[in-house]
Amino acid sequence: MRNIKLTIEYEGINYSGWQAQDNALGIQEVVEKAIANLTGERVNLIASGRTDAKVHAKGQVANFLTNSSIPAERFKYALNTKLPEDIKVLESQEVDLDFHARFDAIKKRYRYVIYNGEMPRPLYRNFSYHVDQPLDISKMEEAAKHLIGRKDFRSFMGPRTDVFTTIREIYSVDISKKDDLIEITIEGNSFLRNMVRIIVGTLVYVGLGKIKSQDIPKIIDGRDRTLAGPTAPPQGLFLEKVYYD
Secondary structure, eight states, X not given: OEEEEEEEEEOGGGSSBSSOOTTSOOHHXXXXXXXXXXXXXXXXXXXXXXXXXXXXXXXXXXXXXXXXXXXXGGHHHHHHTTSOTTEEEEEEEEEOTTOOTTTTOOEEEEEEEEEOOSSOOGGGTTTSEEOXXXXXXXXXXXXXXXXXXXXXXXXXXOSSOOOSOOEEEEEEEEEEEETTEEEEEEEESOOOTTHHHHHHHHHHHHHTTSSOGGGHHXXXXXXXXXXXXXXXXXXXXXXXXXXXX
16 A cells, blocks of 8 residues: 655646535545546545635645555656646655644645736636726735734634634735735635635725724734635635645
8 A cells, every 4th residue: 555645736626625515526536536547546535624615725734545566756747647727736756644634734835816907808717816806905915914923713713614723823915916816815824714805895894994003912812703704706815835854
C-alpha cells in the first residue's frame, strides 16, 4: 500500500464544491473517477478541506492510498490525460502512510479578488466580486488589523457548520490594489465554513462606510453572525496554498 499526495488546481465555476452534493458534481468525484480509470481502484480522496461551490483552488492538497505501481511523479501526467480542462494535478509525490491532507495541514492561504470598477467586466465575472462603488482601502486595512490573532470567529461562520470549536487563529490579512482590482490575502491555521467570504463581505461593508472599522472587535465579541457583513460571492475566492511541516 502506498500513499500518494496530489496538489490540484481547479476552476470551481462548474462544480458544487470539493464534495459532491445531491444532483451536483463535485471535484472530489471527478478526480476519484480519474484515479479509478487509471488504476482500477476505487479510492477515498482526502482533501485539506472542502471548498464551496464556484470557489477556485491553485493549491488544493489531497491524498489517497493505492496498490498501484505507477511511479508517484508520473501520476500527475497520467491523471491529467483523464481530467477535464478545468481540473489539473500540478504535483504528485509519495508520502508516509500516516500523512493526512486535512489533519496534517498547519496553515492555509486564501486570496480573494474584488473588481472595483463601475461597469461589469465579462472576463472578470467568474473570478472576482464586482463592487461598483468606491471602496476606502485605508479603512478596510484598519479593520483587518482587528482580525489578527486567536479569536472566536463564530460571527464569521456560515450556516450548517458542525465544529467542535469556533476558535481560529488568523496570522495575516493583506489588502492590495492595482487599478480596479483589489486582492485580499488571508492566512490562518484553519477556517470555518464561509469564514473567508464573510470576512471579505464585512471588509467591503467597512470600505463602503456601512460598518465602522472600530466596530470589528464588537462584532467578534458578539459571536453573532447577524452582526457581521454579508457573505461575499464564491467566485472571487481562491485557495492559494496549504502548508505542512
